[in-house]
Amino acid sequence: EAEVAQSPRYKITEKSQAVAFWCDPISGHATLYWYRQILGQGPELLVQFQDESVVDDSQLPKDRFSAERLKGVDSTLKIQPAELGDSAMYLCASSLLWAGSSYEQYFGPGTRLTVT
Amino acid sequence: AQSVSQHNHHVILSEAASLELGCNYSYGGTVNLFWYVQYPGQHLQLLLKYFSGDPLVKGIKGFEAEFIKSKFSFNLRKPSVQWSDTAEYFCAVNGWATDSWGKLQFGAGTQVVVTP
Numbered sequence: 001e002a003e004v005a006q007s008p009r010y011k012i013t014e015k016s017q018a019v020a021f022w023c024d025p026i027s028g029h030a031t032l033y034w035y036r037q038i039l040g041q042g043p044e045l046l047v048q049f050q051d052e053s054v055v056d057d058s059q060l061p062k063d064r065f066s067a068e069r070l071k072g073v074d075s076t077l078k079i080q081p082a083e084l085g086d087s088a089m090y091l092c093a094s095s096l097l098w099a100g101s102s103y104e105q106y107f108g109p110g111t112r113l114t115v116t
Numbered sequence: 117a118q119s120v121s122q123h124n125h126h127v128i129l130s131e132a133a134s135l136e137l138g139c140n141y142s143y144g145g146t147v148n149l150f151w152y153v154q155y156p157g158q159h160l161q162l163l164l165k166y167f168s169g170d171p172l173v174k175g176i177k178g179f180e181a182e183f184i185k186s187k188f189s190f191n192l193r194k195p196s197v198q199w200s201d202t203a204e205y206f207c208a209v210n211g212w213a214t215d216s217w218g219k220l221q222f223g224a225g226t227q228v229v230v231t232p
Contacts, residue, residue: 003159008200033219040220042120042206056219091160104150105220107160 002026004108006092012114018080021111025074025094033105034067034077035091043091049075082115089113118143118211130231137192137226139207148206149190150220160206166190177201180213183229202230215224 003026005008013019025032035043046065048056051072060067064083069075079086090110093105123138141147151163164175171183181192190207207223 040125040224042208042224043220044222045219048219093160104165106161107152110158 004092004094004106006108006111008110013082015084015115019082020076020078021090023075023092025090029094029096031095031097032069032075033093035093037089054058060061070075084115087115118209118221120207120209120223122207122220122226124226126227128229132196135194135197137191137205139223140188141209143211145211148210149183151192151207153203155203197230199230199232
C-alpha cells in the first residue's frame with residue numbers, strides 16, 4: 001500500500017539553528033499538506049499545496065518558516081531560526097484533491113522536532 | 117472561523133463496554149466531517165467520513181458516527197470495544213467557504229484506553 005514518506009523521523013536541534021523536513025506524498029496526489037501537532041492538541045494546518053502552488057499558508061509563521069514544492073511532487077518545510085516553541089510533531093499529508101472533495105487525506109509518520 | 121470541540125480528553129473503559137466520543141463544531145455552512153484515529157506508534161488514519169446522504173455513517177473496525185445538523189455534532193460510537201481500540205481519536209471538520217479551500221480543522225483529540 002502506498003504511503004506518505006517523511007524524513008527525518010526525529011530531529012533535535014538547538015534554538016537559532018536551521019532545520020528542514022522532507023515529505024514525499026503518495027504518487028499522483030496533487031494536494032500536499034503540512035501540519036504541526038503540539039502535544040495534547042490536534043494537528044493544525046501550516047500550509048497547503050495544490051501541485052506546486054501554495055493555496056493556503058495563512059497559519060504559517062512566515063518570518064521563520066518556509067515551504068516549497070518545486071516540481072509539484074515532494075516538499076520541504078524549513079524553520080530558520082528554530083525557537084523553543086517550535087518543538088512539536090510535523091505531519092505531512094496528501095490527497096488526490098483537497099479535503100472538501102471525496103478524497104481523504106493520507107498522513108505520513110511525522111517528524112518529531114525537539115528544540116533545546 | 118470554524119472550530120471543533122471534543123468533549124473528553126481521556127476515556128478509560130473495559131473491553132466489551134460501549135464507546136461514545138462527542139464532537140461539536142461551529143460552522144454555519146456546508147460541512148464535511150471526519151474521524152481519524154492514531155494507534156500507538158502508527159500514522160493518523162481515517163476511520164470514517166460524512167459528506168452527504170445518510171447521517172449515520174459506518175466506518176472501519178465497527179465504528180459509526182451520526183451527524184446531527186441541528187446540534188452541530190458528529191459523535192463517534194462503537195457498541196463493544198476491544199483492547200486494540202486503544203488509541204487517540206480526532207474529529208475533523210472541513211467547512212466550505214470561499215477562502216478556506218476545504219482545509220481540515222481538527223479537534224484536540226480524545227485518548228481512549230481500553231483495559232482487558
